[in-house]
Structures are given as C-alpha cells and as structure tokens.
Amino acid sequence: MTKIKRNAALLAASAVVMGLTTPFAAATTSASPEFSPALALGAAPMAPEPPLDWVECEGQGLDPRQECATVEVPMDYAAPHGRKITLALSRIPAENHRKRRGVLLMIPGGPGGGSLDAPSGKGQKLPQDVRDTYDLIGFDPRGYGRSTPVSCELEKSDLALTKLRPWPAPDGSVTGNMATARRMADACARNGGELIRHISTANEARDLDRIRAALGERKISAWGVSYGTYVGAVYNQLFPHRTDRVVLDSNDDPDPTRVARGWLAMYETGVEDNFPEFATWASTPGNPDRVAATAAEVRPLFLRLAARLDREPIPWPGANPEELNGNVLRQTMLDTLYDPDRYPTLARMIQAARKGTVPPVPQGPPDSVLQNSIAAGAAICNDVAWPRSAAVYERGVAESRAEYPLTAGLPRSAMICAAWPDAPKEPAVRITDRGPSNVLLIQNRRDVATPLSGALKLRAALGRRAVMVTVDSTGHGAYLANGNACGDRTASRFLATGERPAGDVTCD
Incomplete structure (x- = not known):
C-alpha cells in the first residue's frame, strides 16, 4: 500500500510567501447571499463517495x-466531469x-499553506474534551x-521576501x-498549467464540501485561522446547512471588492497597532537585546536606520538578496510583529x-517549497x-508613506x-448574515x-450569525496561540459543548 509522504518543510513556508495573512473559464455564477446548488457549483446531490483508503502517514514528528x-x-467545478485533481487529507480519530x-x-492560513500535519501539531493543544x-x-x-x-x-531572486511582498523603492517608485x-x-x-x-x-470552499462528503459527514465543524477565516466564512455562506460549530481565529476583512488587496492594505494599521509593543520590549532594562533607553526612542531609531540602509546597504553573502538594505529591515520588522517571541530577531538585526x-543568514524553506507555496497562493x-x-x-x-512611514508604502x-x-472567473462571495x-x-x-x-x-x-471574543493580547493567532486563557476557554467550550456567549465579549 502506497504511503503518503510529507515534507515537513512545507509547513515552514505556509505563511511566508504570497499568503498575506503571514507573500489565475468557465464559471458564470453570481455571489448571491442565498445558498443554491448553482452557486456552489458541484454541490448538487452526487452518488455516494467510495470509502476513503486511510494509510499510515510518513513524516517526522507525527502522532502515530x-x-x-x-x-x-474537479479541477474546474463548472466542468465537474472533466479533469480531476487530488487533495491530501489526514485525521486523528x-x-x-x-x-x-x-x-x-x-x-x-495562507493562501499558500496547508494543515496536513495539524492534527499531530496544534491539534494536540486542543483540550481533552x-x-x-x-x-x-x-x-x-x-x-x-x-x-x-x-x-x-x-527566478531565484524573485523568491526573496522583499520581492514577494511589494516593497517600493526607497524613493517610493x-x-x-x-x-x-x-x-x-x-x-x-507559462509554468502553472491550467x-x-x-x-x-470559492473553489477551496467547494473542495471542503467534497471532503465533507468523502468523510461521510452530514455536517462539519471547523477551526479556521488567518486566511482560513475567509475560507471558513465562504464555506459557511455557500453551504450554510452543512456547518455545525465554526471557530474563526484572526479574522480577515471579507470585503468582496478588494479581498486580498484589502488584506495587504491592513498592514498599515496592523504595524501601527503592534510596533509600540515591540518598542516597549526593546527598551526594557535588563533585556539583553535592548536597543534603546526608552520606548519613545525605538521608532525614530528604526526609521533612521532603515533610511540609512536604503542609502548604504550592507553586503550579506548567502542571503536573498545578498545585502541588508532598508526593505530587508522593514520586512524583518513585519515578520517579527507576527509573534512577540520573534522580537529578538528584529532587535539583533538592528544591533548588527x-x-x-x-x-547570521536566516534559514528558510527550500526553494522548491517556496515555489509551490507561491503558486498555490494564486487565490x-x-x-x-x-x-x-x-x-x-x-x-x-505616496499617501501611505506619508501617513504610515513604518510600512513605507508596501500596503498599497x-x-x-x-x-x-x-480575470477572475466569478465574483468574490459576499458574506452575509443569512444562515x-x-x-x-x-x-x-x-x-x-x-x-x-x-x-x-x-x-x-x-451579523446575528456570529459572536466575537476580543482578546487583549498581541500576535497573529489567538486561540491556543498568542491569546489568553479566557479566550481559549471560551472557544474550547463552544467546540466541546456548543455553549457560546450570548453576545460579544472581551477577554482582558
């Protein structure tokens, strides 16, 4: 029996490249707020799925x-009897x-990331119930x-994060x-094929419903993170009566006129919300990675250093690009703010x-992994x-650089x-309060x-379909990640029992 091999390095690339919430013809349906088989494309009743052939997963560090x-x-849900593609699944019963x-x-999250190893990884952080x-x-x-x-x-040079994330030139060009x-x-x-x-x-949401059917389930519960919150919201819009309990963690703006373009723009406020936390940490007495005496000094220090590196980049053999320039510093800042545990990375780059x-040259995933993740982020x-x-x-x-100098125009x-x-094959799905x-x-x-x-x-x-738990914490990922015990308890209770707060709550 053939075993499915797993390259663990794929996980390291999941939020690094085109995925913004970490850096392509035939459908003619409209984004109606009402569910219908026509909108779902392929959601109409089908013959029973054959039983899945579950086999041992290969890979390091997996739960046995x-x-x-x-x-x-279907590759194309508008031609459901045409070419087929394969989805890889995993489970822990x-x-x-x-x-x-x-x-x-x-x-x-992503787009351009997977969760094949997640049952063995973050799934084991879920409470016993x-x-x-x-x-x-x-x-x-x-x-x-x-x-x-x-x-x-x-090209290899285009795999640099400063290319995948569109940092403008130092003059804003x-x-x-x-x-x-x-x-x-x-x-x-040329190379991505059909x-x-x-x-x-929308096609990922349709895939999820095929997964549901293949698992023999009438309904599914879901835990979506980052871009996965948008996928989960779209699935719940297209297939509302096939969802049970849905937790969406670290949520994207669902504006159907902008979608990922709007997510990129959100870095302006995201950095402004988070940089003061880094500044406080980076100026704390006794911190071996301290860069300034006070928090107020950190921001101007960073801006001056980025401007200097724009003018006078430092050679960095083995890195991509092979120099430490202003945009490399800015990209490191952006990556660092995803998780307070990463703060030393930015501080040490500033010190150097x-x-x-x-x-030292950072160790990233292999180029082949980056190539796949970039292309898979085509959504x-x-x-x-x-x-x-x-x-x-x-x-x-120009507008962004004037108002938000830390991000130097990247978000627009x-x-x-x-x-x-x-052109897009169909309109983006509009998320509504119906369901x-x-x-x-x-x-x-x-x-x-x-x-x-x-x-x-x-x-x-x-609207009435949801309640929101706002956690007074810092970092990308709230549930069982950078949140707090109150938020974790609330989400876990909902998944285990269906008990949900009567209205929106804040976890301090």
Whole structure:
C-alpha cells in the first residue's frame, strides 16, 4: 500500500510567501447571499463517495495515530466531469467514540499553506474534551503540498521576501514592483498549467464540501485561522446547512471588492497597532537585546536606520538578496510583529546594522517549497481583479508613506496580481448574515496581519450569525496561540459543548 509522504518543510513556508495573512473559464455564477446548488457549483446531490483508503502517514514528528488518504475533486467545478485533481487529507480519530460528535476541519492560513500535519501539531493543544468530541481533519488545499501541486518556476531572486511582498523603492517608485509583477505573472502563466487558473477561495470552499462528503459527514465543524477565516466564512455562506460549530481565529476583512488587496492594505494599521509593543520590549532594562533607553526612542531609531540602509546597504553573502538594505529591515520588522517571541530577531538585526555588520543568514524553506507555496497562493489574484495601472499604485504608495512611514508604502503597492493574465472567473462571495447562528470569532486586539479593525468588518457582515471574543493580547493567532486563557476557554467550550456567549465579549 502506497504511503503518503510529507515534507515537513512545507509547513515552514505556509505563511511566508504570497499568503498575506503571514507573500489565475468557465464559471458564470453570481455571489448571491442565498445558498443554491448553482452557486456552489458541484454541490448538487452526487452518488455516494467510495470509502476513503486511510494509510499510515510518513513524516517526522507525527502522532502515530495520524493517518492519511486522498480524495479526487474537479479541477474546474463548472466542468465537474472533466479533469480531476487530488487533495491530501489526514485525521486523528476522536479519542472517545462514545462522545464523538463529528469532525473538526482545521482550515489553514495562507493562501499558500496547508494543515496536513495539524492534527499531530496544534491539534494536540486542543483540550481533552474537544479531542474526545471530534476527528481532527487536516488537508493540503488544491495546488499545495501533497495535493496536486503547482509551481511557477520563478527566478531565484524573485523568491526573496522583499520581492514577494511589494516593497517600493526607497524613493517610493513602483517601477520595480510592476516589472517584478510582470515577470512573475508571466512565469505563472507559462509554468502553472491550467490548475493555477482554478485556485480560488470559492473553489477551496467547494473542495471542503467534497471532503465533507468523502468523510461521510452530514455536517462539519471547523477551526479556521488567518486566511482560513475567509475560507471558513465562504464555506459557511455557500453551504450554510452543512456547518455545525465554526471557530474563526484572526479574522480577515471579507470585503468582496478588494479581498486580498484589502488584506495587504491592513498592514498599515496592523504595524501601527503592534510596533509600540515591540518598542516597549526593546527598551526594557535588563533585556539583553535592548536597543534603546526608552520606548519613545525605538521608532525614530528604526526609521533612521532603515533610511540609512536604503542609502548604504550592507553586503550579506548567502542571503536573498545578498545585502541588508532598508526593505530587508522593514520586512524583518513585519515578520517579527507576527509573534512577540520573534522580537529578538528584529532587535539583533538592528544591533548588527547599527555596527555595520549583519546577523547570521536566516534559514528558510527550500526553494522548491517556496515555489509551490507561491503558486498555490494564486487565490489572491483569482478572487478579485487588481488595478493594472502603475499610476494607481504610485498614488496609493505616496499617501501611505506619508501617513504610515513604518510600512513605507508596501500596503498599497503592486503585487504579482497587478499583471495577472486572467480575470477572475466569478465574483468574490459576499458574506452575509443569512444562515445559521453557529460562528464564534476570536481575535487578538493587536494583530499585525489581521488587525482588529478588519475583524470587526467580518463581525458586522455576519451579523446575528456570529459572536466575537476580543482578546487583549498581541500576535497573529489567538486561540491556543498568542491569546489568553479566557479566550481559549471560551472557544474550547463552544467546540466541546456548543455553549457560546450570548453576545460579544472581551477577554482582558
């Protein structure tokens, strides 16, 4: 029996590249707020799915109980009898069969990330009563990892985070960004095949319903994180009566006119919400990585150092790019603010650069993993059309740089989507308040990638369908991650028992 192999390095790339909430023709349906089989495309009654062939998973550090399987789904839901692609699934069965309620689908962030190993990883952080209640289900989305993969075969220089995230030139110019966008988009069109054109959030939601059917479940519960909150919200919009208990953690603004373009813009407020926390930490007496005597000094110090590195980059052999410049420092700042545990990384880079030296070269995932993750993140371009005019981005960058100097225009600059060759195949799904009241949102007050201001827009869109738990914590990821015990208890209680706060609450 063939075993499904797992490259653990894939996990390290899941939120690093095109995924913003960490850096492509035939459907003609509209984004009606009402569920219908026509909208779901492929959701109409089907013949019973054959039983899944569960086998031992290969990989390091996996729980021995985790098992793996595959399921076939249409590449194009508008042509459901055409070419099929494979999705890789995993599960750890519920630990108490007498208490088993169903399955908990662990929806990954990204786009361009997977959760195939999540039942063995963060799934084991779930409290016992939740693990007793559900089979924990992980999966790799279409195009990613052990599912049918895609790759754009980009040039190595374009795998640098400062290219994948569209940092403008030091003077604010987007000329280089537009050239990079054209080069990358051409490579994806040339090398990504037909599948890359069918990677979208709506299609991932349809895939989830095929997974539900393959598991033999009438309904599924879900825990979506970061981009997974948008996937979970879209699934609950398209298939409202096939959801049981839904926890959405670190929530994206669901604006259907902007989608990922809006998420990129959210870095402006996300950084402003979070940088003061770093500044306080980086000026604490006794901190071996202290960079300033007071918190008020850290921001101007950072801005001066970034400007100096713009003018006088420091050679950095072995890195990509092979210099420590202003945008590398800014990108490190952005990555660091995802988790307070990462603060030393930025502090040590600041200390090194002030001395004219560089820190050790960071160890990232292999290039092949990055190539796959970038291409599998194509939903950011396929969900909604981005402006194609450099002038639009130039105006936005100038405004952003003036108001939000820490992010230097990045949130309104031109990504690969500015040159994407294909228009979206269908409108983005509009999230509404129509459907069952079975959603719990959990959200840190300070989150660089999915700020509270954006999460409140998802809360407003869902209306009576949801309640929101706001956690007075810092970092990207609230439930069982960077949140607090109050938030964790509230989400766990809902998953285990269905008990949900009567209204929105705050966990201090």
